[in-house]
Amino acid sequence: MTNRVYNFNAGPSTLPLEVLQQAQEELLNYQGTGMSVMEISHRAKEYEAINAEAEASLKELLNLGDDYRVLFLQGGASTQFTMIPMNFLTPEKTADYILTGAWSEKAQKEAVKFGQVHVAASTQEGNYVRIPEFNEIKLSEAPAYVHLTSNNTIFGTQWQEFPGFGDVPLIADMSSDILSHPFDASKFSLIYAGAQKNLGPSGVTVVIIRQSMIDQAPKSLPSMLRYDIHAKNNSLYNTPPTFSVYMVNLVLRWLKAQGGLTAIGQHNEAKAALIYDAIDQSSGFYTGHAEKNSRSRMNITFRLPSEELEKAFNAEATKQGMIGLKGHRSVGGMRASTYNAMPLAGCQALADFMKDFQRRNG
Structure with a gap:
């Protein structure tokens, strides 16, 4: 493999060589099916096993129990910017956003379309050279949730520790540093991440969500924008990005093998x-x-x-x-x-x- 480069791209980005080699070996004939994973029905037992293993591995790595679900969705983190306020921002409450870069700004701008939004902290002054101190975070009077972006690809900043807000749900966009270091995932009611930076190829978005949040999904929303619909159907409500989920599963196996x-x-x-x-x-x-x-x-x-x-x-x-x-x-x-x-x-x-x-x- 002497022609491989060191890929420092921000995303889509480098994947483990072992994972690419295994995908190459299985590309034409996955587990004796005579088909590629890209050709197998998402209702087939072979794919359902991939889907189930990936969910179990993510929860194992994050030390999360049955009160959490893992969903494999589409639309990238940008769709989550919209789904989160659609599902959880109610008229009597306010969505609190901590701004640390371009992606948290975009998330906040989407939330404004659905209700009251409060900027709980921002380090925009100075061009986002730092993460705010905990004592700089000022919540609204009735927060529906607090949203942060754990790592900022553009500015090169990252939360070294995460705040907690008691009963107020904490939500994080972890697209660029998910599973990169140990942390207490149980602090979060919802974590989401586009796979293309640290989990796998583009095409799938991972959502890790507490069951109590799933239960809040309004029945009036379109089905594809309801977390409860996706959870009830084990991420198989519509045809998922099967090959991307397969690749995520291989990356999770690789990560467990690393320790x-x-x-x-x-x-x-x-x-x-x-x-x-x-x-x-x-x-x-x-x-x-x-x-x-x-x-x-x-x-x-x-x-x-x-x-x-x-x-x-x-x-x-x-x-x-x-x-x-x-x-x-x-x-x-x-x-x-x-x-x-x-x-x-x-x-x-x-x-x-x-x-x-x-x-x-x-």
């Missing part, structure tokens, strides 16, 4: 440290966007002294097999996305390149 969230969390810390050390030891040649106590382990954002050097950096890195390093236009510079499947060797290669580039251009 679960504790082991992958330590691995991710070590990977990120290689790149952050190259930034911190560069005497200002590289400048991180995020404040140190808010730094993301998944998306590392930094600038060089000039845009000309940034263009040269990206071009040279690409030639050396490190792709997807150009930063988002909101921040500029570089962004290295180091999701679970990025090997340590990829981060070491980038750190070594950063030091060499500085020696030649500093």
Whole structure:
């Protein structure tokens, strides 16, 4: 596999090589069926087994019990921005949003279409260089729920610890760091994530939801926008993205084989440290966007002294097999996305390149 590159794209992003190889082996004939998973009916016992295993594995990794369900839906996190207020924002209550970047802004703007919305905290001033302190969060008088985005791909910030609000449901968009480190998932009433960054390929959205939230779904909503309908039908109310769910299941198997969230969390810390050390030891040649106590382990954002050097950096890195390093236009510079499947060797290669580039251009 000498032609494989180190893929630092923010998403769709790198997948474990072992998972890709297994999918390749099973592509034409899945478990003796004579068909690809893409050809098997979603009502067939072979696919239902994939679906059930994926739900069980997610709950096992997050240490969640029977009071939670895992749904495999479509439409990405962007559809969840709409489904959440449609299902849970009632006229007598207010939806509270904590703004830490572009995706939380988009979620909040969708919620405004369905009822009262309150910004409980925001770090927009200063271009989202940090996560708010707990004491900065000011809830409304009657919150229906509190929504946060756990990791911000564009700005390279991440919640290091999660707040709790008692009986007020906590909801999180974890699209870019789900299953990347251990945390208390029982704090959350609903977690959602597009798979294409840390769980699998694009096409499926994972929703982990407490049963008490499912029971709140209004019967007046269209069926495809009701969590209770999807839960009752085990994510099979309509034809699901079967191959994407199959790939997620393989990634979950791989993650368990690595040692679960504790082991992958330590691995991710070590990977990120290689790149952050190259930034911190560069005497200002590289400048991180995020404040140190808010730094993301998944998306590392930094600038060089000039845009000309940034263009040269990206071009040279690409030639050396490190792709997807150009930063988002909101921040500029570089962004290295180091999701679970990025090997340590990829981060070491980038750190070594950063030091060499500085020696030649500093």
